[in-house]
Amino acid sequence: MSSSKKRKHDSCCTQPCSCSSSYPKSPPESCPAYGNFFNNTSLVTVLTGTAFPFNMQGPIAGGVSLLNPTTIFIENGGDYRVNFVITDNTVVFGPNPSAFPHLPTVALFLNNVQVLLEQANFGLEITQAEGRGCKPIVGDTILSIPDNSILELRNITTQGPITTIITCDSVGNNVQLSLFKLS
Known part of the structure:
Protein backbone atom coordinates (compact mmCIF):
# COMPACT_ATOMS: atom_id res chain seq x y z
CA MET A 1 0.00 0.00 0.00
CA SER A 2 1.45 3.40 -0.89
CA SER A 3 2.05 5.87 1.92
CA SER A 4 -0.54 8.30 0.52
CA LYS A 5 -3.23 5.63 0.46
CA LYS A 6 -2.28 4.51 3.94
CA ARG A 7 -2.54 8.07 5.27
CA LYS A 8 -6.00 8.50 3.76
CA HIS A 9 -7.19 5.25 5.34
CA ASP A 10 -5.56 6.08 8.68
CA SER A 11 -7.15 9.54 8.78
CA CYS A 12 -10.53 8.00 8.05
CA CYS A 13 -10.23 5.80 11.07
CA THR A 14 -8.54 8.10 13.57
CA GLN A 15 -9.74 11.66 12.99
CA PRO A 16 -13.11 12.88 14.27
CA CYS A 17 -15.68 14.06 11.77
CA SER A 18 -14.90 17.55 10.55
CA CYS A 19 -18.27 18.90 9.53
CA SER A 20 -18.53 22.36 8.07
CA SER A 21 -21.31 24.76 8.91
CA SER A 22 -22.68 24.68 5.35
CA TYR A 23 -25.77 22.66 4.55
CA PRO A 24 -26.45 19.98 3.56
CA LYS A 25 -23.83 18.35 5.75
CA SER A 26 -21.91 15.43 4.36
CA PRO A 27 -22.09 12.21 6.33
CA PRO A 28 -18.87 11.26 8.11
CA GLU A 29 -16.58 8.89 6.27
CA SER A 30 -17.00 5.26 7.18
CA CYS A 31 -13.86 3.18 7.49
CA PRO A 32 -13.69 -0.11 5.63
CA ALA A 33 -14.16 -3.17 7.81
CA TYR A 34 -14.38 -6.72 6.50
CA GLY A 35 -13.23 -10.26 7.00
CA ASN A 36 -13.20 -13.61 5.24
CA PHE A 37 -12.97 -16.80 7.31
CA PHE A 38 -13.06 -20.41 6.17
CA ASN A 39 -12.29 -24.03 6.97
CA ASN A 40 -10.53 -26.24 4.45
CA THR A 41 -9.85 -29.35 6.55
CA SER A 42 -11.49 -32.69 5.88
CA LEU A 43 -14.76 -33.72 7.56
CA VAL A 44 -15.84 -31.43 10.39
CA THR A 45 -18.51 -32.70 12.77
CA VAL A 46 -20.62 -30.00 14.44
CA LEU A 47 -23.05 -31.03 17.16
CA THR A 48 -26.32 -29.19 17.76
CA GLY A 49 -25.71 -26.01 19.74
CA THR A 50 -22.04 -25.70 18.81
CA ALA A 51 -20.28 -23.29 16.47
CA PHE A 52 -18.62 -24.07 13.17
CA PRO A 53 -14.83 -23.74 13.24
CA PHE A 54 -12.63 -21.68 10.94
CA ASN A 55 -8.99 -22.64 10.45
CA MET A 56 -8.01 -19.94 7.93
CA GLN A 57 -8.68 -16.29 7.29
CA GLY A 58 -8.42 -14.22 4.17
CA PRO A 59 -8.14 -10.44 4.06
CA ILE A 60 -9.32 -8.63 7.20
CA ALA A 61 -9.53 -4.91 8.01
CA GLY A 62 -11.13 -2.35 10.29
CA GLY A 63 -11.11 -4.32 13.53
CA VAL A 64 -12.59 -7.57 12.20
CA SER A 65 -10.61 -10.62 13.34
CA LEU A 66 -10.80 -14.26 14.34
CA LEU A 67 -10.85 -14.29 18.16
CA ASN A 68 -10.63 -18.10 18.36
CA PRO A 69 -11.43 -20.91 15.89
CA THR A 70 -15.22 -20.40 16.22
CA THR A 71 -15.62 -16.71 17.10
CA ILE A 72 -15.28 -13.59 14.95
CA PHE A 73 -14.62 -10.29 16.74
CA ILE A 74 -16.00 -7.00 15.34
CA GLU A 75 -14.43 -3.95 16.98
CA ASN A 76 -16.24 -1.23 15.01
CA GLY A 77 -20.01 -1.46 14.95
CA GLY A 78 -22.28 -0.64 12.04
CA ASP A 79 -24.45 -2.34 9.46
CA TYR A 80 -22.68 -5.39 8.03
CA ARG A 81 -23.52 -7.75 5.20
CA VAL A 82 -22.84 -11.29 6.39
CA GLY A 123 -31.33 -24.79 6.35
CA LEU A 124 -32.13 -27.69 4.06
CA GLU A 125 -34.73 -30.41 3.86
CA ILE A 126 -33.56 -33.76 2.51
CA THR A 127 -36.44 -36.19 2.84
CA GLN A 128 -35.09 -39.41 1.34
CA ALA A 129 -31.81 -41.31 1.06
CA GLU A 130 -31.95 -40.86 -2.72
CA GLY A 131 -31.47 -37.12 -2.17
CA ARG A 132 -28.24 -37.51 -0.22
CA GLY A 133 -24.99 -35.92 -1.34
CA CYS A 134 -22.90 -32.88 -0.58
CA LYS A 135 -25.40 -30.03 -0.27
CA PRO A 136 -24.65 -26.35 0.38
CA ILE A 137 -26.43 -24.36 3.08
CA VAL A 138 -26.16 -20.71 2.04
CA GLY A 139 -27.05 -17.63 4.06
CA ASP A 140 -26.90 -13.91 3.31
CA THR A 141 -28.22 -11.11 5.52
CA ILE A 142 -27.57 -7.60 6.83
CA LEU A 143 -27.03 -7.17 10.58
CA SER A 144 -26.69 -4.09 12.78
CA ILE A 145 -23.66 -4.97 14.89
CA PRO A 146 -22.63 -2.97 17.99
CA ASP A 147 -19.01 -2.08 18.77
CA ASN A 148 -16.88 -4.86 20.29
CA SER A 149 -19.19 -7.71 19.31
CA ILE A 150 -18.66 -11.39 18.64
CA LEU A 151 -20.27 -13.38 15.84
CA GLU A 152 -20.63 -17.15 15.52
CA LEU A 153 -22.28 -19.53 13.07
CA ARG A 154 -23.91 -22.43 14.95
CA ASN A 155 -25.69 -25.67 14.21
CA ILE A 156 -29.22 -25.32 15.61
CA THR A 157 -30.70 -28.51 14.10
CA THR A 158 -33.38 -29.95 16.39
CA GLN A 159 -35.59 -31.96 14.03
CA GLY A 160 -35.03 -35.25 12.28
CA PRO A 161 -33.25 -38.39 13.43
CA ILE A 162 -29.75 -36.91 13.01
CA THR A 163 -29.06 -33.40 14.33
CA THR A 164 -25.29 -33.37 13.83
CA ILE A 165 -23.95 -31.60 10.73
CA ILE A 166 -20.96 -33.24 9.07
CA THR A 167 -19.27 -31.15 6.40
CA CYS A 168 -18.04 -32.45 3.07
CA ASP A 169 -14.38 -33.25 2.64
CA SER A 170 -14.08 -32.51 -1.06
CA VAL A 171 -11.52 -30.14 -2.52
CA GLY A 172 -12.15 -26.58 -1.34
CA ASN A 173 -13.75 -25.04 1.71
CA ASN A 174 -16.40 -26.77 3.78
CA VAL A 175 -17.32 -23.68 5.86
CA GLN A 176 -16.92 -20.06 4.77
CA LEU A 177 -18.15 -16.76 6.23
CA SER A 178 -17.53 -13.21 5.01
CA LEU A 179 -18.67 -9.91 6.44
CA PHE A 180 -18.47 -6.41 4.99
CA LYS A 181 -19.25 -3.13 6.74
CA LEU A 182 -21.87 -1.16 4.81
CA SER A 183 -22.18 1.84 7.15
Missing part, protein backbone atom coordinates in the same frame (compact mmCIF):
# COMPACT_ATOMS: atom_id res chain seq x y z
CA ASN A 83 -22.82 -14.28 4.07
CA PHE A 84 -21.82 -17.89 4.56
CA VAL A 85 -21.74 -21.30 2.92
CA ILE A 86 -21.57 -24.65 4.68
CA THR A 87 -21.38 -28.00 2.93
CA ASP A 88 -23.65 -30.63 4.51
CA ASN A 89 -22.51 -34.21 3.87
CA THR A 90 -25.37 -36.69 3.79
CA VAL A 91 -23.34 -39.28 1.86
CA VAL A 92 -21.99 -40.47 5.23
CA PHE A 93 -25.51 -41.64 6.17
CA GLY A 94 -25.51 -44.21 3.36
CA PRO A 95 -28.82 -45.42 1.94
CA ASN A 96 -30.23 -45.91 5.46
CA PRO A 97 -33.84 -44.63 5.32
CA SER A 98 -33.94 -44.18 9.11
CA ALA A 99 -31.46 -41.26 8.79
CA PHE A 100 -34.06 -39.21 6.92
CA PRO A 101 -35.59 -36.70 6.84
CA HIS A 102 -32.40 -34.73 7.42
CA LEU A 103 -33.16 -31.09 8.31
CA PRO A 104 -29.84 -29.31 8.97
CA THR A 105 -30.34 -25.75 10.22
CA VAL A 106 -27.76 -23.09 11.05
CA ALA A 107 -28.02 -19.63 12.61
CA LEU A 108 -25.92 -16.58 13.28
CA PHE A 109 -25.33 -15.68 16.94
CA LEU A 110 -24.40 -12.11 17.84
CA ASN A 111 -22.93 -11.65 21.32
CA ASN A 112 -24.09 -15.19 22.21
CA VAL A 113 -27.72 -14.41 21.29
CA GLN A 114 -29.38 -16.02 18.29
CA VAL A 115 -30.25 -13.44 15.63
CA LEU A 116 -34.00 -13.30 14.91
CA LEU A 117 -35.30 -16.43 13.20
CA GLU A 118 -36.57 -14.69 10.08
CA GLN A 119 -33.29 -12.86 9.48
CA ALA A 120 -30.45 -15.30 9.97
CA ASN A 121 -31.57 -18.96 10.09
CA PHE A 122 -30.94 -21.09 7.04
Whole structure:
Protein backbone atom coordinates (compact mmCIF):
# COMPACT_ATOMS: atom_id res chain seq x y z
CA MET A 1 0.00 0.00 0.00
CA SER A 2 1.45 3.40 -0.89
CA SER A 3 2.05 5.87 1.92
CA SER A 4 -0.54 8.30 0.52
CA LYS A 5 -3.23 5.63 0.46
CA LYS A 6 -2.28 4.51 3.94
CA ARG A 7 -2.54 8.07 5.27
CA LYS A 8 -6.00 8.50 3.76
CA HIS A 9 -7.19 5.25 5.34
CA ASP A 10 -5.56 6.08 8.68
CA SER A 11 -7.15 9.54 8.78
CA CYS A 12 -10.53 8.00 8.05
CA CYS A 13 -10.23 5.80 11.07
CA THR A 14 -8.54 8.10 13.57
CA GLN A 15 -9.74 11.66 12.99
CA PRO A 16 -13.11 12.88 14.27
CA CYS A 17 -15.68 14.06 11.77
CA SER A 18 -14.90 17.55 10.55
CA CYS A 19 -18.27 18.90 9.53
CA SER A 20 -18.53 22.36 8.07
CA SER A 21 -21.31 24.76 8.91
CA SER A 22 -22.68 24.68 5.35
CA TYR A 23 -25.77 22.66 4.55
CA PRO A 24 -26.45 19.98 3.56
CA LYS A 25 -23.83 18.35 5.75
CA SER A 26 -21.91 15.43 4.36
CA PRO A 27 -22.09 12.21 6.33
CA PRO A 28 -18.87 11.26 8.11
CA GLU A 29 -16.58 8.89 6.27
CA SER A 30 -17.00 5.26 7.18
CA CYS A 31 -13.86 3.18 7.49
CA PRO A 32 -13.69 -0.11 5.63
CA ALA A 33 -14.16 -3.17 7.81
CA TYR A 34 -14.38 -6.72 6.50
CA GLY A 35 -13.23 -10.26 7.00
CA ASN A 36 -13.20 -13.61 5.24
CA PHE A 37 -12.97 -16.80 7.31
CA PHE A 38 -13.06 -20.41 6.17
CA ASN A 39 -12.29 -24.03 6.97
CA ASN A 40 -10.53 -26.24 4.45
CA THR A 41 -9.85 -29.35 6.55
CA SER A 42 -11.49 -32.69 5.88
CA LEU A 43 -14.76 -33.72 7.56
CA VAL A 44 -15.84 -31.43 10.39
CA THR A 45 -18.51 -32.70 12.77
CA VAL A 46 -20.62 -30.00 14.44
CA LEU A 47 -23.05 -31.03 17.16
CA THR A 48 -26.32 -29.19 17.76
CA GLY A 49 -25.71 -26.01 19.74
CA THR A 50 -22.04 -25.70 18.81
CA ALA A 51 -20.28 -23.29 16.47
CA PHE A 52 -18.62 -24.07 13.17
CA PRO A 53 -14.83 -23.74 13.24
CA PHE A 54 -12.63 -21.68 10.94
CA ASN A 55 -8.99 -22.64 10.45
CA MET A 56 -8.01 -19.94 7.93
CA GLN A 57 -8.68 -16.29 7.29
CA GLY A 58 -8.42 -14.22 4.17
CA PRO A 59 -8.14 -10.44 4.06
CA ILE A 60 -9.32 -8.63 7.20
CA ALA A 61 -9.53 -4.91 8.01
CA GLY A 62 -11.13 -2.35 10.29
CA GLY A 63 -11.11 -4.32 13.53
CA VAL A 64 -12.59 -7.57 12.20
CA SER A 65 -10.61 -10.62 13.34
CA LEU A 66 -10.80 -14.26 14.34
CA LEU A 67 -10.85 -14.29 18.16
CA ASN A 68 -10.63 -18.10 18.36
CA PRO A 69 -11.43 -20.91 15.89
CA THR A 70 -15.22 -20.40 16.22
CA THR A 71 -15.62 -16.71 17.10
CA ILE A 72 -15.28 -13.59 14.95
CA PHE A 73 -14.62 -10.29 16.74
CA ILE A 74 -16.00 -7.00 15.34
CA GLU A 75 -14.43 -3.95 16.98
CA ASN A 76 -16.24 -1.23 15.01
CA GLY A 77 -20.01 -1.46 14.95
CA GLY A 78 -22.28 -0.64 12.04
CA ASP A 79 -24.45 -2.34 9.46
CA TYR A 80 -22.68 -5.39 8.03
CA ARG A 81 -23.52 -7.75 5.20
CA VAL A 82 -22.84 -11.29 6.39
CA ASN A 83 -22.82 -14.28 4.07
CA PHE A 84 -21.82 -17.89 4.56
CA VAL A 85 -21.74 -21.30 2.92
CA ILE A 86 -21.57 -24.65 4.68
CA THR A 87 -21.38 -28.00 2.93
CA ASP A 88 -23.65 -30.63 4.51
CA ASN A 89 -22.51 -34.21 3.87
CA THR A 90 -25.37 -36.69 3.79
CA VAL A 91 -23.34 -39.28 1.86
CA VAL A 92 -21.99 -40.47 5.23
CA PHE A 93 -25.51 -41.64 6.17
CA GLY A 94 -25.51 -44.21 3.36
CA PRO A 95 -28.82 -45.42 1.94
CA ASN A 96 -30.23 -45.91 5.46
CA PRO A 97 -33.84 -44.63 5.32
CA SER A 98 -33.94 -44.18 9.11
CA ALA A 99 -31.46 -41.26 8.79
CA PHE A 100 -34.06 -39.21 6.92
CA PRO A 101 -35.59 -36.70 6.84
CA HIS A 102 -32.40 -34.73 7.42
CA LEU A 103 -33.16 -31.09 8.31
CA PRO A 104 -29.84 -29.31 8.97
CA THR A 105 -30.34 -25.75 10.22
CA VAL A 106 -27.76 -23.09 11.05
CA ALA A 107 -28.02 -19.63 12.61
CA LEU A 108 -25.92 -16.58 13.28
CA PHE A 109 -25.33 -15.68 16.94
CA LEU A 110 -24.40 -12.11 17.84
CA ASN A 111 -22.93 -11.65 21.32
CA ASN A 112 -24.09 -15.19 22.21
CA VAL A 113 -27.72 -14.41 21.29
CA GLN A 114 -29.38 -16.02 18.29
CA VAL A 115 -30.25 -13.44 15.63
CA LEU A 116 -34.00 -13.30 14.91
CA LEU A 117 -35.30 -16.43 13.20
CA GLU A 118 -36.57 -14.69 10.08
CA GLN A 119 -33.29 -12.86 9.48
CA ALA A 120 -30.45 -15.30 9.97
CA ASN A 121 -31.57 -18.96 10.09
CA PHE A 122 -30.94 -21.09 7.04
CA GLY A 123 -31.33 -24.79 6.35
CA LEU A 124 -32.13 -27.69 4.06
CA GLU A 125 -34.73 -30.41 3.86
CA ILE A 126 -33.56 -33.76 2.51
CA THR A 127 -36.44 -36.19 2.84
CA GLN A 128 -35.09 -39.41 1.34
CA ALA A 129 -31.81 -41.31 1.06
CA GLU A 130 -31.95 -40.86 -2.72
CA GLY A 131 -31.47 -37.12 -2.17
CA ARG A 132 -28.24 -37.51 -0.22
CA GLY A 133 -24.99 -35.92 -1.34
CA CYS A 134 -22.90 -32.88 -0.58
CA LYS A 135 -25.40 -30.03 -0.27
CA PRO A 136 -24.65 -26.35 0.38
CA ILE A 137 -26.43 -24.36 3.08
CA VAL A 138 -26.16 -20.71 2.04
CA GLY A 139 -27.05 -17.63 4.06
CA ASP A 140 -26.90 -13.91 3.31
CA THR A 141 -28.22 -11.11 5.52
CA ILE A 142 -27.57 -7.60 6.83
CA LEU A 143 -27.03 -7.17 10.58
CA SER A 144 -26.69 -4.09 12.78
CA ILE A 145 -23.66 -4.97 14.89
CA PRO A 146 -22.63 -2.97 17.99
CA ASP A 147 -19.01 -2.08 18.77
CA ASN A 148 -16.88 -4.86 20.29
CA SER A 149 -19.19 -7.71 19.31
CA ILE A 150 -18.66 -11.39 18.64
CA LEU A 151 -20.27 -13.38 15.84
CA GLU A 152 -20.63 -17.15 15.52
CA LEU A 153 -22.28 -19.53 13.07
CA ARG A 154 -23.91 -22.43 14.95
CA ASN A 155 -25.69 -25.67 14.21
CA ILE A 156 -29.22 -25.32 15.61
CA THR A 157 -30.70 -28.51 14.10
CA THR A 158 -33.38 -29.95 16.39
CA GLN A 159 -35.59 -31.96 14.03
CA GLY A 160 -35.03 -35.25 12.28
CA PRO A 161 -33.25 -38.39 13.43
CA ILE A 162 -29.75 -36.91 13.01
CA THR A 163 -29.06 -33.40 14.33
CA THR A 164 -25.29 -33.37 13.83
CA ILE A 165 -23.95 -31.60 10.73
CA ILE A 166 -20.96 -33.24 9.07
CA THR A 167 -19.27 -31.15 6.40
CA CYS A 168 -18.04 -32.45 3.07
CA ASP A 169 -14.38 -33.25 2.64
CA SER A 170 -14.08 -32.51 -1.06
CA VAL A 171 -11.52 -30.14 -2.52
CA GLY A 172 -12.15 -26.58 -1.34
CA ASN A 173 -13.75 -25.04 1.71
CA ASN A 174 -16.40 -26.77 3.78
CA VAL A 175 -17.32 -23.68 5.86
CA GLN A 176 -16.92 -20.06 4.77
CA LEU A 177 -18.15 -16.76 6.23
CA SER A 178 -17.53 -13.21 5.01
CA LEU A 179 -18.67 -9.91 6.44
CA PHE A 180 -18.47 -6.41 4.99
CA LYS A 181 -19.25 -3.13 6.74
CA LEU A 182 -21.87 -1.16 4.81
CA SER A 183 -22.18 1.84 7.15
